[in-house]
Amino acid sequence: MSNDIFFFAEFAAGAPERSALELAAGAAELAAAGGGDTVALAYGAGAADGAAGLGAHGVARAVVLGDDAPAITFGPAAAVAVADAAPLAVLAPATPNGRDLAAALVGIGDLPAFGPVRAVRIADGAVESEQATLQGSVITTSRPVEGAPQPSVVLVLANTFTPVEGGSGSATVSQAAASDHPFTRATVAEHHEAEARVVNLEEATIIVAGGRGVGSAEGFEQLNELAAALGGAVGASRAAADAGWVPYQLQIGQTGKVVKPSLYLSAGISGAIQHRVGMQTAEHVVAINKDPDAPIGEFADLFVVGDLFQIVPKLTDEIRRRKG
Amino acid sequence: MKIVVCIKQVPATTAEKRYTDDLRLDRASTEAIINPLDEYAIEQALRLLDAGSVDAVSYLSMGPDQAAEALRRALAMGGDDATLVTDSALAGADEWTTATVLAAALDKLAPDIALMGMASDDARGSLVPGAVAAKRHLPLLSYGSELAIGEGTARVRRLSGTGFDWIEAPLPVVATVTDQVGEPRYASLKGIMAAKRKPMETWSLADLGLGEGDLRGGALTRVTDARPPEAKPPTERIENVGADEAATQIADWLASRKLI
Amino acid sequence: MARPGFRRGHARPSAEGTRRVTYRLTDDHLELRALVRELAEERIAPRAAEIDQSGEFPWDLKELLAKQDLLGAGLPATYGGTELDTLGQSILVEEIARADATTSLIPIVQKLGALPILLAGSEEQQQRYFPRLASGEWLIAFALTEAAAGSDVASNRMRAARDGDAYVLNGGKRFITHGSVANVLTVFALTDPGAGGRRGMSAFIVETDSPGFAAPRVEHKMGIRGSPTAELTFDDVRVPAENLIGAEGEGFKIAMATLDRSRLSIAAQAVGIAQGALDVAIGYAAERQQFGQRVTDFEGIQFMLADMASQTEAARQLTYAAAAAVDAVAPDLPYWTSSAKLVAGDTAMRVTTDAVQVLGGYGYITEYPVERMMRDAKITQLYEGTQQIQRLIVARQVLARAGVGKRR
Numbered sequence: 001m002s003n004d005i006f007f008f009a010e011f012a013a014g015a016p017e018r019s020a021l022e023l024a025a026g027a028a029e030l031a032a033a034g035g036g037d038t039v040a041l042a043y044g045a046g047a048a049d050g051a052a053g054l055g056a057h058g059v060a061r062a063v064v065l066g067d068d069a070p071a072i073t074f075g076p077a078a079a080v081a082v083a084d085a086a087p088l089a090v091l092a093p094a095t096p097n098g099r100d101l102a103a104a105l106v107g108i109g110d111l112p113a114f115g116p117v118r119a120v121r122i123a124d125g126a127v128e129s130e131q132a133t134l135q136g137s138v139i140t141t142s143r144p145v146e147g148a149p150q151p152s153v154v155l156v157l158a159n160t161f162t163p164v165e166g167g168s169g170s171a172t173v174s175q176a177a178a179s180d181h182p183f184t185r186a187t188v189a190e191h192h193e194a195e196a197r198v199v200n201l202e203e204a205t206i207i208v209a210g211g212r213g214v215g216s217a218e219g220f221e222q223l224n225e226l227a228a229a230l231g232g233a234v235g236a237s238r239a240a241a242d243a244g245w246v247p248y249q250l251q252i253g254q255t256g257k258v259v260k261p262s263l264y265l266s267a268g269i270s271g272a273i274q275h276r277v278g279m280q281t282a283e284h285v286v287a288i289n290k291d292p293d294a295p296i297g298e299f300a301d302l303f304v305v306g307d308l309f310q311i312v313p314k315l316t317d318e319i320r321r322r323k324g
Numbered sequence: 325m326k327i328v329v330c331i332k333q334v335p336a337t338t339a340e341k342r343y344t345d346d347l348r349l350d351r352a353s354t355e356a357i358i359n360p361l362d363e364y365a366i367e368q369a370l371r372l373l374d375a376g377s378v379d380a381v382s383y384l385s386m387g388p389d390q391a392a393e394a395l396r397r398a399l400a401m402g403g404d405d406a407t408l409v410t411d412s413a414l415a416g417a418d419e420w421t422t423a424t425v426l427a428a429a430l431d432k433l434a435p436d437i438a439l440m441g442m443a444s445d446d447a448r449g450s451l452v453p454g455a456v457a458a459k460r461h462l463p464l465l466s467y468g469s470e471l472a473i474g475e476g477t478a479r480v481r482r483l484s485g486t487g488f489d490w491i492e493a494p495l496p497v498v499a500t501v502t503d504q505v506g507e508p509r510y511a512s513l514k515g516i517m518a519a520k521r522k523p524m525e526t527w528s529l530a531d532l533g534l535g536e537g538d539l540r541g542g543a544l545t546r547v548t549d550a551r552p553p554e555a556k557p558p559t560e561r562i563e564n565v566g567a568d569e570a571a572t573q574i575a576d577w578l579a580s581r582k583l584i
Numbered sequence: 585m586a587r588p589g590f591r592r593g594h595a596r597p598s599a600e601g602t603r604r605v606t607y608r609l610t611d612d613h614l615e616l617r618a619l620v621r622e623l624a625e626e627r628i629a630p631r632a633a634e635i636d637q638s639g640e641f642p643w644d645l646k647e648l649l650a651k652q653d654l655l656g657a658g659l660p661a662t663y664g665g666t667e668l669d670t671l672g673q674s675i676l677v678e679e680i681a682r683a684d685a686t687t688s689l690i691p692i693v694q695k696l697g698a699l700p701i702l703l704a705g706s707e708e709q710q711q712r713y714f715p716r717l718a719s720g721e722w723l724i725a726f727a728l729t730e731a732a733a734g735s736d737v738a739s740n741r742m743r744a745a746r747d748g749d750a751y752v753l754n755g756g757k758r759f760i761t762h763g764s765v766a767n768v769l770t771v772f773a774l775t776d777p778g779a780g781g782r783r784g785m786s787a788f789i790v791e792t793d794s795p796g797f798a799a800p801r802v803e804h805k806m807g808i809r810g811s812p813t814a815e816l817t818f819d820d821v822r823v824p825a826e827n828l829i830g831a832e833g834e835g836f837k838i839a840m841a842t843l844d845r846s847r848l849s850i851a852a853q854a855v856g857i858a859q860g861a862l863d864v865a866i867g868y869a870a871e872r873q874q875f876g877q878r879v880t881d882f883e884g885i886q887f888m889l890a891d892m893a894s895q896t897e898a899a900r901q902l903t904y905a906a907a908a909a910v911d912a913v914a915p916d917l918p919y920w921t922s923s924a925k926l927v928a929g930d931t932a933m934r935v936t937t938d939a940v941q942v943l944g945g946y947g948y949i950t951e952y953p954v955e956r957m958m959r960d961a962k963i964t965q966l967y968e969g970t971q972q973i974q975r976l977i978v979a980r981q982v983l984a985r986a987g988v989g990k991r992r
Contacts, residue, residue, distance in 0.1 A: 012485060070489075070491050072454070072463075072464050072466065075454070075458070096450075096466065096467045096482075096483075099449070099450045099451060099454070099466075100454050100464065100466050102451055102454075103450070103451040103452070103453065103454020103455045103457075103458070103464075104454055104455075104457075104458050104464075106419065106420055106423065106451055106454070106455045106458070107423055107427075107454060107455030107456065107457065107458025107459045108458045110420065110424075110544075111420065111544070112418070112420060112544035112545045113418065113419045113420060113449060113451050113455075113544075113545070114449075114545065115449055116448060116449065128548075132553065133446060133448075136553060137552075137553070138550050138551070138552065138553070139550070139551050139552070139553050139554075140547045140549065140550045141547065141548050141549035141550075142545050142546065142547050142548065143545065143546060143548055144544060144545055144546075145540075145541065145543060145544055145545065145546050148540075148544045148545070149544070152545075153451075155449060155451070181461075182457075182461050182462050182463045182493075183457070183458070183463060183464060185463045185493050185494055186463050186464065186465060186491050186492070186493040187491070187492055187493070188489045188490070188491060188492075189479055189489075189490040189491065189492035190489060190490040191484075191487070191489050192487045192488050192489065193486055193487040194486055194487040194488075197486070198485065198486055198487075200485060206583070230583075230584065238503070248469075248483055248504065249483060249485065249486075254361075254443065254445075254448070255361070255442060255443070255502055255503045255504075262583065263578070263583045277448070284581060284583060286574065286577070286578070292563065293871070297559060297561070298559065299556065299559070300559055301556075301557070301559065301560065302559070302560050302561075302562065302574070302577050303559050303560070303561045303562070304561075304562040304563075304570055304573075304574060305561065305562070305563040305564075306562075306563075306565075306567065306570050307567070310567035311567045311570050311571055311574075314567050314568055314570070314571035315570075315571040315574055315575065317571070318571045318572060318574075318575045319575055319578075319584055322575060322579065322584060323584065400615075400619075510619070510622065510623055510652055511619055511652075512651065512652045512653045513616065513619065513652060513653035513654055513657070513666050513668075514653045514666060515653075516615055516616070516619060517612075517666065
């Protein structure tokens with residue numbers, strides 16, 4: 001048993017995802033508190049080459065799980081690495097891949113699971129996590145029971161930790177052992193690229209999101225311009241994604257992305273509970289809606305009652321003017 | 325070819341929730357429904373049944389006695405039979421416990437595909453399906469916007485960062501589907517009537533060969549505190565002003581918070 | 585001095601059927617209610633305003649109800665129906681009407697049109713028509729009313745003359761709900777004009793693709809605007825003799841037996857309309873702020889809501905009791921169904937009017953559904969016997985019970 005903190009570091013196109021850098025910061029914070037090391041479980045395209053570079057983010061060691069394959073196939077190797085080191089905790093991003101890997105650890109290693117959490121700390125030598133459950137109606141604090149196996153597996157929401165930049169260290173890299181676990185039998189049978197490049201919403205600190213009220217794919221053009229003026233990305237509600245106005249990768253909510261930007265500006269989104277759970281932890285929420293009774297008005301910080309088609313272009317102009 | 329759809333009974337989204345003294349949801353006094361995301365798994369299974377790709381659809385749930393209502397409701401939508409695992413030792417089960425129990429029940433039911441919703445409305449960890457697959461030593465096909473069955477294989481269409489993939493694995497598998505599979509059907513009146521005659525079994529932990537030692541006291545985690553979310557500052561409103569004025573006020577608001 | 589019968593009637597008003605009228609909602613009823621409520625809230629309510637505005641028959645919702653097996657509710661299982669008891673059928677209608685009165689008429693009229701065949705039709709007729717009606721493939725309508733004979737059914741004029749192995753129908757009908765969208769009709773016509781309406785009328789099954797049949801006009805109405813109310817013309821329409829329901833001359837009896845039962849559907853519809861309006865009123869009042877407080881904090885509003893709720897509940901319980909009377913074939917069945925329709929229809933009118941009042945100006949505009957509900961409610965005081973006719977029936981029943989004969 002150790003006081004090390006492991007975390008899953010997903011790579012794409014040769015570079016760590018923002019989630020990897022956030023979790024590196026979180027793991028380093030927890031490791032410092034417990035007096036252990038920060039260890040990355042690196043996977044994805046470019047993980048083998050990029051893992052050493054995680055040292056710049058406070059990572060002492062990196063175990064490379066594999067390169068380009070469905071994330072779940074790396075679960076067994078991760079379980080072996082974790083079982084060998086018995087760290088205090090393993091942090092995983094609350095993304096589909098992160099959840100698959102966390103679940104693999106829990107099932108293979110019979111480990112306690114937490115999350116998705118909005119805060120995690122070490123208290124009395126164990127992980128203590130805070131999560132919103134029942135659609136955010138209650139905040140619970142949880143710990144492993146006495147004598148529970150180590151590590152605790154913790155799913156962490158995006159933007160729970162802030163990446164630490166500017167370090168210069170290099171992590172010690174090792175290769176995980178190969179596995180013949182049934183999880184490795186999942187293969188990519190077909191691969192389809194979308195026509196347009198899709199932004200990773202979890203990386204955006206400013207999101208302009210549109211819903212049913214935007215009315216069409218063309219309507220999203222106005223939101224694109226506002227997002228560009230603000231230096232942010234465009235997201236959408238499920239209604240807008242179902243209507244085909246934007247790709248599903250941009251869907252925010254219970255069954256889409258869970259985001260936590262510093263500014264979330266919505267237009268034409270009523271704010272059903274399923275959407276709310278995907279963005280309720282945003283720092284600042286501004287909502288534009290023509291219905292004065294829209295539920296989003298109850299939890300936005302600033303609620304603007306009006307026609308988005310008139311307000312959004314004017315707001316874009318105003319922001320461009322102020323930014324010069 | 326047989327699918328077992330695992331469903332969970334959850335408090336209705338709009339229901340008022342009450343808590344017991346030990347900080348657990350008082351499920352007996354809260355209006356309960358089938359976890360809405362599980363309904364998509366049911367729909368996916370029934371579509372495969374309608375298409376003749378599978379021969380039987382069964383349901384499995386773990387929960388208190390009243391979870392039988394959720395199973396009855398699923399049977400009213402279609403499918404053949406259902407099993408409820410219920411045991412007083414399961415109150416307060418966490419994700420590891422749930423996965424352990426479902427895995428044992430699925431070992432007995434031995435389906436080609438164990439199918440689940442992508443998340444549960446009341447917890448959203450989405451860890452149970454993967455943990456069940458690990459415990460049963462089977463491949464996991466997760467987050468499918470569609471589930472298809474091939475020659476000795478199953479595959480799911482899964483969204484990727486830049487498009488989508490078809491992920492494939494040899495049967496038997498554990499799979500999960502998203503809300504993109506298509507809107508769940510409504511139960512028909514004849515479906516409701518027929519559901520009453522469909523077989524439903526109830527299993528205890530003993531029926532699954534699980535003793536107290538296997539469940540390590542019922543859970544690996546415990547809730548130490550439950551409280552309402554922090555009160556948020558009241559919403560500021562901009563209303564009854566022209567678009568120019570609204571744009572200016574929004575920009576002022578953003579600037580005062582250093583967001584532009 | 586009081587008549588002995590009157591005294592006895594007062595002390596012990598329990599005619600045989602009356603004693604048998606008890607009911608209890610079973611789990612099946614509650615499940616049915618949950619099923620229909622879910623459909624109504626998710627699929628029917630969102631269409632209601634549009635249907636009202638366009639005045640178009642909601643074919644999509646007819647398909648939906650058919651797919652969920654809700655159009656064969658009262659028909660035998662052997663012919664594809666679901667054999668719901670009358671209480672179950674009332675719940676079905678009530679829950680749909682709570683969302684949209686127009687759509688509730690689809691199962692109501694499907695039953696109304698089929699009732700003559702159910703009550704007096706031959707095995708062959710049931711076998712031929714019920715499966716298509718139960719599946720919703722065909723719609724049926726009930727063609728009794730004529731322009732000059734509304735409440736006074738016995739003075740109908742339409743003729744049916746025997747001609748070999750067929751009857752030839754001539755004349756017209758008016759105010760026939762779904763007359764222009766139905767595939768088949770139950771039509772009442774005089775086979776023996778000399779014997780008058782009561783003894784000379786017969787009932788027929790007429791398929792609407794028969795040559796000589798037309799539905800030249802539909803009415804522009806105040807409410808239930810998506811439900812076409814048609815004028816029908818019969819110009820030498822030949823109907824096979826095997827489509828005669830019951831025997832010649834039984835038409836009036838069949839029509840009355842049908843209405844004695846079918847008017848309960850209208851009571852259920854009225855209860856649903858009232859409940860829908862009450863729900864909107866409560867929801868609105870709980871949100872609405874005036875003079876710095878919620879309007880539900882005002883006693884004046886509380887009293888209105890209390891009256892609306894208790895009256896709606898009373899109408900519902902009477903309707904359910906009447907449903908039990910229909911299933912028990914109580915001898916005083918008309919007393920129950922007419923009382924229920926009388927009370928429920930008046931309640932729907934009063935409660936929807938009050939709902940508009942609770943919403944104030946918002947109640948009067950189409951942004952909120954209560955003005956539509958108020959317009960829809962009015963018809964429940966008019967069709968399947970006006971409230972005045974219901975009073976005549978109830979009075980006849982209570983006087984008979986008390987031993988008071990008809991005045992000669």
